[in-house]
Amino acid sequence: MDQKIISTQDLAFQLYELHGAEGLLRFARYRDHSRDTLDAALELALKVAAEEFAPHNALADGEEPRFEDGRVVMRPEVGPALKVLAETGLMAAGQDYERGGMQLPVAIAQMCVGMLKGANVGTQGYAGLTIAAANLILAHGSDEQKARFAEPMLAGRFFGTMCLTEPHAGSSLGDLKTRALPQEDGSYRLSGNKIFISAGDHELSENIVHLVLARLPDAPAGVKGISLFIVPKFIVNEDSSLGPRNDVALAGLIHKMGYRGTTSTMLNFGEKDGAVGYLVGEPNNGLAGMFHMMNEARIGVGLGAVMLGYTGYLHALDYARDRRQGRPLGQKDPQSPQVPLIEHADVRRMLLTQKAYVEGGLSLCLFGATLVDEKRYAEEASDRQTAAAMLDLLTPVIKSWPSQFCLEANSLAIQVHGGYGYTREYPVEQFYRDNRLNPIHEGTHGIQGLDLLGRKVSMQDGLPYKALLVRMRETLAQARESALLADNGRRLAEAVDTVEAATKALVTRRNAGEVDKAMANASLYLEAFGHTVVGWLWLRQGLCAEQGLAEGGPQTEAFYRGKLKTCDYFCRYELPRVQALGSVLVSVDATTQEMEPDWF
């Protein structure tokens, strides 16, 4: 298959050699599966991505959806691609058989969507949001809601959205104002305005199922007074036929820098008599329901960032091998032939940086996805709890690290292409624009930092955090015995020590009541923590590759050598960043806090 979405060799290495995805098949839920069925699903997803999604990626970016005569008009290729996807059944890849699903492990189901993200993140948006919304209904809805809404969504007949943000309430969700009035028939009537609703309107599916956060009358203020509702675009009758149009109006489209294929909308609920909605789960517990799914959603964001970085890297690699420009530094003869870009050390450095970021990010996301499976399906309760806690701890890292560094990879992919990379005649500039969304949505970078430092490292008396340190130190012990990796291990040990010192200093200060000072650099803490975790995963990749080389593992020698050298790169070039951040963190520097607003 001709595709520049992912290295299937890397994916196989990471899934099976590094993260032991076959081990997940021991869980009862997956007993029908084998490596072959997992690979078949991945191959199918990659084929759909490469053949149905990638070809119109630039077209849909260039002609973004328009609002004409009250309708959303978009490129004609989008609908058919989503139809092919729905027909494969991949939208329900992770779901129960009884819901029409394939019951594939979360890591595999996430990767199936990941392929689509790498191919065409805009078109993928409709599918990805639908899967997320259906999952939420399946987790918290009534049986009737599951059958009436979630099942048609997983079959691709209905698409879904998540309606959280309002014009005055973005990161501060507790301030949202949309109202829901209870009706005698048990339903509700919603009224309010939502903004940045991705896939909020289109004509790609028979119906659109909005999941809307709103307040009941007399609900408490803030996040404890938010409830979750299903609000369909068209009322769904009991016989599952479609009834009249609900009172949900498209107020306008928002025009984004990237991710243009996915409509971003302003929606008005209840302009006339109120939009009919159905409560999902308990009253005033809507945010908890939403956040219950947040770990998976945030892995999805991280993986999306990885896949955009990954496809950019593969395009840059291809270009650097193909394009001839310039000569080696020592070559003085201007008539000697030009050499491929990859022969230049600086181009190789940029490729190596991209490889380190995207393969490191992939490792992080796959690790997170396997934790979701373990937390749900491991046989021992203690294993489930351990996995759940580790996942909670790492979720802000999984969301943020790829969003920051795989965006940087996209910038380097442009740089490798030179002037061509800056033009829309080549695809890398779109990946860069698309990826710039990821540090913003599903909780900004800053909010992830507050989550990690303010909540996650201290939860359960810091046990999950300490468990992570123990796991990292186990890997360090292995590295000490390694001929090729002992030096890298020493470098990672320094980073781990720095994170530990920073955590201690900041948490101590916070517990002493200096909350603002301790939290002022939470974003930088997140970056230091993230680089250390990814350094750990790179050291594990290095150890795995060393073993593969020694024992004649399934990959090529060149592949394993490349992994080892990229591990070197990460430990030598990237981990020093942790020390640089550490100097600010360990000293609990308060410069940013001391800067008065009127001094700017």
Added chain:
Amino acid sequence: MDQKIISTQDLAFQLYELHGAEGLLRFARYRDHSRDTLDAALELALKVAAEEFAPHNALADGEEPRFEDGRVVMRPEVGPALKVLAETGLMAAGQDYERGGMQLPVAIAQMCVGMLKGANVGTQGYAGLTIAAANLILAHGSDEQKARFAEPMLAGRFFGTMCLTEPHAGSSLGDLKTRALPQEDGSYRLSGNKIFISAGDHELSENIVHLVLARLPDAPAGVKGISLFIVPKFIVNEDSSLGPRNDVALAGLIHKMGYRGTTSTMLNFGEKDGAVGYLVGEPNNGLAGMFHMMNEARIGVGLGAVMLGYTGYLHALDYARDRRQGRPLGQKDPQSPQVPLIEHADVRRMLLTQKAYVEGGLSLCLFGATLVDEKRYAEEASDRQTAAAMLDLLTPVIKSWPSQFCLEANSLAIQVHGGYGYTREYPVEQFYRDNRLNPIHEGTHGIQGLDLLGRKVSMQDGLPYKALLVRMRETLAQARESALLADNGRRLAEAVDTVEAATKALVTRRNAGEVDKAMANASLYLEAFGHTVVGWLWLRQGLCAEQGLAEGGPQTEAFYRGKLKTCDYFCRYELPRVQALGSVLVSVDATTQEMEPDWF
């Protein structure tokens, strides 16, 4: 004047308190000028920028120039804005009186164009290129060429271009193939294809003057066989009326991620009987002529990056003061009012980072611009030589550092805006797209690294480099005596030591014949060097602000306090990056070189 292009207080501080721009008026060339005339020119440029250029910035980005029926069609606002600019005489701000110019110092003339860049870099492109091309003709052309081409350019009647790149020869200019055949009348006939020619075609001016690099018959291969030609779109008759269309055809427009208002074209020269051209300067010496102007062109690129970062910062600052979102960390009452974004420490950190980058970058560019004046007009030959050498040394830094870090500032401006920042309904996303060009054009980041490490630090037996170290150490000595800045000085001293150690290690290795190994991390060397130079300029800004505070200088106390705190920020948060890079550089790490192409 309502503008978010620059802080006029910062500009005054930097020009007059820090860089002593009034001191330049001692040169004979500037004897008619005073601080008042300099300020009047700056104010005029800012007014034109804010009133004529800024209002159509987003419009011209949204409707980029189109190629219709062989013509370039663009937004109607572009032409009138350029006409107003030409009428002010600012296009000749730096030129001799006898050429219709204002004979303003280079720093002032550059800032006048800089204002336009911050307001609307796309429309500015036509003016900026015209000024650069006219300067080149004035420096190397015959008197007849100056009168026939350069003067109408500076008056805004003719616009100019620089035609260097060919499809197979971008960074590797020596490989260009365009041919020039001598004719009996002393002119030449050119044929060949050029690509990425900014402002290569349009109907904004009476004529377009292309400066074209091409080869004479039997020219030596490589960069030593390149000559420079004037090739006008319309032949200019001896009486300066316009003659027939020359054989230069627009082959197509290139579509860019940003900088969309400036057409980027493919031009075919000599499709029919050869394009009429006129040799500028000596045969085979065209690249030297072009590079003679390169210092100024590269300051222009650096300043453009600064100004895009600067306007983004001012927009983000305004938004952060205005937009209310969330509450302080300790505030548990959800009914308490939301606070302005600037109250959040992480937002303040992002604003402080932007301020440090854009004001640091501005300082760097203005320092470079004053060196241009000193190198040209200082009375003592030795002063001219010292300034010329310092400028040569710093040119790659001046070009690259702002291109890297003010782009990062633009990313942070988006982040401060949250979801709104990612939409085209707000201006910051455009600044980010526009600025992404700067690390690519006028010599990529990688090429600047090779220039600095491979040539500049070692030129003249390293004397200019050592002179820079001496100047930095003088500032460090001053800081040791300062109550507020001694600690920052210690931090900068570490960075200077690291750069010195890295330079020694790398140059020693290069001189020992290990050129590839020594040069493999030249880009990272450039970054460490740049951060140290900007750190030095921040320490100087700090010292200057301390003095201003103590002596009741012309700026407000809040302004000086902000400068001091931003100096703290740069030394504490940014300089540790130099140590992180130093670990790779001092050890002459060869990882990127050892990575084999087929291991990717």
